[in-house]
Amino acid sequence: xxxxxxxxxxxxxxxxxxxxxxxxxxxxxxxxxxxxxxxxxxxxxxxxxxxxxxxxxxxxxxxxxxxxxxxxxxxxxxxxxxxxxxxxxxxxxxxxxxxxxxxxxxxxxxxxxxxxxxxxxxxxxxxxxxxxxxxxxxxxxxxxxxxxxxxxxxxxxxxxxxxxxxxxxxxxxxxxxxxxxxxxxxxxxxxxxxxxxxxxxxxxxxxxxxxxxxxxxxxxxxxxxxxxxxxxxxxxxxxx
Amino acid sequence: xxxxxxxxxxxxxxxxxxxxxxxxxxxxxxxxxxxxxxxxxxxxxxxxxxxxxxxxxxxxxxxxxxxxxxxxxxxxxxxxxxxxxxxxxxxxxxxxxxxxxxxxxxxxxxxxxxxxxxxxxxxxxxxxxxxxxxxxxxxxxxxxxxxxxxxxxxxxxxxxxxxxxxxxxxxxxxxxxxxxxxxxxxxxxxxxxxxxxxxxxxxxxxxxxxxxxxxxxxxxxxxxxxxxxxxxxxxxxxxx
DNA sequence: CGCTCAGTTGAACATCCTCAAGGATGGTGG
DNA sequence: CCACCATCCTTGAGGATGTTCAACTGAGCG
Numbered sequence: 053x054x055x056x057x058x059x060x061x062x063x064x065x066x067x068x069x070x071x072x073x074x075x076x077x078x079x080x081x082x083x084x085x086x087x088x089x090x091x092x093x094x095x096x097x098x099x100x101x102x103x104x105x106x107x108x109x110x111x112x113x114x115x116x117x118x119x120x121x122x123x124x125x126x127x128x129x130x131x132x133x134x135x136x137x138x139x140x141x142x143x144x145x146x147x148x149x150x151x152x153x154x155x156x157x158x159x160x161x162x163x164x165x166x167x168x169x170x171x172x173x174x175x176x177x178x179x180x181x182x183x184x185x186x187x188x189x190x191x192x193x194x195x196x197x198x199x200x201x202x203x204x205x206x207x208x209x210x211x212x213x214x215x216x217x218x219x220x221x222x223x224x225x226x227x228x229x230x231x232x233x234x235x236x237x238x239x240x241x242x243x244x245x246x247x248x249x250x251x252x253x254x255x256x257x258x259x260x261x262x263x264x265x266x267x268x269x270x271x272x273x274x275x276x277x278x279x280x281x282x283x284x285x286x287x288x289x290x291x292x
Numbered sequence: 293x294x295x296x297x298x299x300x301x302x303x304x305x306x307x308x309x310x311x312x313x314x315x316x317x318x319x320x321x322x323x324x325x326x327x328x329x330x331x332x333x334x335x336x337x338x339x340x341x342x343x344x345x346x347x348x349x350x351x352x353x354x355x356x357x358x359x360x361x362x363x364x365x366x367x368x369x370x371x372x373x374x375x376x377x378x379x380x381x382x383x384x385x386x387x388x389x390x391x392x393x394x395x396x397x398x399x400x401x402x403x404x405x406x407x408x409x410x411x412x413x414x415x416x417x418x419x420x421x422x423x424x425x426x427x428x429x430x431x432x433x434x435x436x437x438x439x440x441x442x443x444x445x446x447x448x449x450x451x452x453x454x455x456x457x458x459x460x461x462x463x464x465x466x467x468x469x470x471x472x473x474x475x476x477x478x479x480x481x482x483x484x485x486x487x488x489x490x491x492x493x494x495x496x497x498x499x500x501x502x503x504x505x506x507x508x509x510x511x512x513x514x515x516x517x518x519x520x521x522x523x524x525x526x527x528x529x530x531x532x
Numbered sequence: 533c534g535c536t537c538a539g540t541t542g543a544a545c546a547t548c549c550t551c552a553a554g555g556a557t558g559g560t561g562g
Numbered sequence: 563c564c565a566c567c568a569t570c571c572t573t574g575a576g577g578a579t580g581t582t583c584a585a586c587t588g589a590g591c592g
Contacts, residue, residue: 127440135442138439148435149436149439153429156440172428175419175428188415195389195431196396198438199377199378202377203367205489206489249445249447
């Protein structure tokens with residue numbers, strides 16, 4: 053895909069060649085600062101499917117920036133039920149949620165992925181080079197995402213929740229410069245249902261109904277949105 | 293509580309005499325830094341009930357720390373429905389949620405309150421004095437709160453959601469050194485129901501049922517938790 | 533005193549969940 | 563290359579739960 057001109061050393065970690073560079077901390081930096089940033093960040097390693105980035109209760113010493121692939125976070129309540137709390141696309145931050153310095157959720161790769169690690173004690177250094185504002189902004193955007201999630205989960209209708217989920221994913225894909233109507237679904241239906249607070253069966257039923265209505269089509273590892281307008285209509289359709 | 297030695301000038305804005313100091317950015321600072329911090333923060337003014345701190349779409353130039361009282365945030369979807377997205381107690385941060393530099397929710401005082409304003413462009417200065425870490429931690433804790441909220445809303449049972457809400461409030465009160473069983477409720481039932489994604493009637497019914505069961509008692513502007521164990525049992529009772 | 537607004541209660545209906553069984557799909561081993 | 567198995571997904575019927583619409587109560591206020 054990229055040019056054949058690959059540098060001989062291990063510079064593939066460099067932010068300057070990162071595919072998700074523009075959606076990241078590095079978004080506003082020039083080449084000099086890009087190099088400095090790359091030095092603050094721990095080299096990423098590929099993370100295979102089902103491998104954990106971190107787990108609940110571990111000390112929150114660093115946070116993570118998704119470079120490629122997809123992650124999910126989940127928490128477990130005292131009665132042992134697992135709850136999926138979020139899906140994470142490239143450019144998004146992972147692992148900030150903490151309490152008393154410990155992670156309050158676990159993050160696991162849904163598919164083979166890469167993530168950059170940023171130690172918490174490097175944050176002052178980041179701030180010095182003017183990335184503090186960007187980090188703060190990213191966190192703010194993350195909170196915004198969460199708010200929309202809340203808004204979505206607050207909805208009564210299953211249709212509306214599903215539509216909201218798809219719209220959310222779509223928007224985030226656009227942010228990455230990808231097609232808004234092709235939603236990658238590397239996660240299981242169970243995960244999505246869990247995330248949306250629905251039963252697996254309800255989700256399945258609703259999806260097939262939407263397919264039959266010609267609104268979308270489901271595939272092996274993605275969902276194709278055929279009528280975006282219909283989706284957003286459903287998303288709004290919150291007859292509370 | 294504190295010494296009678298009050299300074300004569302308008303130092304009531306000073307962090308050193310703030311009632312919620314320990315739950316705030318100022319938590320780990322000595323007196324010198326406390327003074328510097330106070331200089332970075334805009335003087336707070338009392339905010340009366342129903343008065344807005346900021347509104348959706350306004351540029352997100354600053355964020356807010358609740359000093360006293362209670363706020364709620366709400367967002368409005370495209371079809372005009374209002375959704376309550378959170379309640380904010382003293383020591384908690386408000387107004388970080390943003391997208392493209394604009395507030396994505398509105399914040400309004402539920403009762404007469406005070407809040408400290410912190411300009412976004414002061415963040416580098418904060419970082420210099422070592423508060424950056426605290427700010428980051430507070431944001432992380434906020435995200436944790438949000439996650440728990442999500443976890444809670446993901447629950448199917450209305451009982452469980454209500455219990456979750458009460459537990460959440462309870463925990464946050466403890467953090468402020470207040471009684472965990474006396475939950476102030478300055479907001480309306482409508483707001484709570486909206487926040488929990490329930491109909492007003494369902495909430496009302498469930499509450500009276502809990503009262504009859506002797507689990508809690510409802511009052512004009514607070515809810516008294518009588519059997520905390522029963523509440524947390526309900527909160528876990530998530531037969532998904 | 534009558535008004536309004538917040539909260540409670542009731543009955544009918546819609547929605548979603550549960551339990552259970554039946555397909556599809558991918559991976560594994562012969 | 564095919565059969566088999568495990569897993570994931572779909573589909574169906576019955577029951578639990580929540581919503582809606584509507585009437586009612588009570589508190590605060592001019």
